[in-house]
Amino acid sequence: MGINMPLANHKIGNRQSAIGNRLKLAGKKVLVIGAARSGIACAKFLVARGATVALNDGKPIEKWSAEAVALQDDGVGCLPGEAPSWLLDNIDLVVVSPGVPVNCIPVRYAERAGAEIIGEVELASRFLKGRVVAITGTNGKTTTTALIGELLKDAGLLVQVGGNIGTPLITLVEGSRDDGWVVVELSSFQLETIKEFHPSIAVVLNVTPN
CATH class of the missing domain: 3.40.1190.10 (Mur-like, catalytic domain)
Structure with missing residues (x-):
């Protein structure tokens, strides 16, 4: 039995028009930390919108998934191990994958250097x-x-x-x-x-x- 839910015209605010805060990604230098499902999806999204993207994960690249490694073909820099300080000094935005501690050294370093720190959900919500x-x-x-x-x-x-x-x-x-x-x-x-x-x-x- 169908459920009568008159929500199509419900006056719950359209969150996107209310926020109106979409990131301009073209030309941005972005570091994505975490090369699992969320990080891979973010890297693809960012590259498609003109950002320069580096994907970082603490695991050796031999243990990365084939999908993550294949991002190099799209111009994503794949960086195993700890992200170098020279990179963190020049990043505009850091996208942290779920489960990555927000107080880890690379994130704190990048934030002190002026980068914005957000997660995948925040990034998605802006679009x-x-x-x-x-x-x-x-x-x-x-x-x-x-x-x-x-x-x-x-x-x-x-x-x-x-x-x-x-x-x-x-x-x-x-x-x-x-x-x-x-x-x-x-x-x-x-x-x-x-x-x-x-x-x-x-x-x-x-x-x-x-």
Whole structure:
């Protein structure tokens, strides 16, 4: 049975038009820390928008995924080990992957040198169109995110689902529309690096020691 949810014309503010703060990436020198799924997605996004990108991970490059190493073909500099100080002195923006400590030496060094420090969610939020429903909490995030996504789809709305549920939020930017919805699961690690991210609807399920 369909669920009557008159949300298509609901007067929840369009977060993108309210924020109006999209980064100008062309010509920017960006360091992405963490060469896993989130970092790879960010590097691809940044290069496509004209940024000069270096991807850094503490693991030897032999242990990087084939997808991460292949980014070199797109002009991404792949830097295993600790990022050198000469690079950190010349970076405009650092994008930190979830789980990378924001107080680690390269991040602190780059921040002191004048770079902005953000995470993948913050980066994506500055380009996403439409309305965002953000779900966080200790338990139940994935189930709730999937359920809300299905409810909105059942209401006939254009919906994308991503975040900690498995699809990096940054990969949903291209498919986002002013009349669409994005339902995103957020972990505590992802929330550590937000600055101006303001979802249309925020859901905090519970907060318990974990």
